[in-house]
Amino acid sequence: METFIKKNQADKQLGLGILIVVIGSVFLLRNSGLDIPRWILSWHTIMLGAGLWMGYRKNFQGSGWLALTIIGAIFTLKHIVIFDFEISKITGALAFIALGLYLMLKPERKINFQNTQQEKKADFSDLNT
Structure with missing residues (x-):
């Protein structure tokens, strides 16, 4: 268990380090x-990236x-222009398509009801004394 916690902490530090290096690189290139x-x-x-990171x-x-x-994706796609075509014109449709695909492809939750109906017997043996 201790090694799992250490590995998890190391993964968090690695991810945070990569994020800081990428942000610093973008600032350096811009300046x-x-x-x-x-x-x-x-x-x-940043909201888009945080959502993907949380999902991961x-x-x-x-x-x-x-x-x-x-x-994050909806607002980010509004600002992206590729080959003189504004993606913001199709952002709403892409959002609905993505949501529909998620609902169709998400793993099903299976709830086991077998153990929920266990009989519990009352113990009144200590009341007779």
């Missing part, structure tokens, strides 16, 4: 005169990471 788009370090891109950490179980990812 060096390279044309880096503003949306790369905006709040919605939880093996993409639950839906908290999905909400962050969808909101």
Whole structure:
């Protein structure tokens, strides 16, 4: 158990270190005169990255990471222009398609009801004394 905790802590430090190096590299490239788009370090891109990171950490179980990812993706896609085509025109449709695919492909939760109906017998033996 102790080695698992140490490995988990090492993974967190590695991920945080990579994130800080990437952010520092983007700042360095931007300050060096390279044309880096503003949306790369905006709040919605950070929200998108945080949602994906949370999903990765939880093996993409639950839906908290999905909400962050969808909101971040919608606002990030509004600022991306590829080949003079604004992706913001199709962002809503892409969000619905992604949500539908998630609902279709998410793993099913199987609830076992066999152990929930156990009989519990009352013990009144100490009342007779």
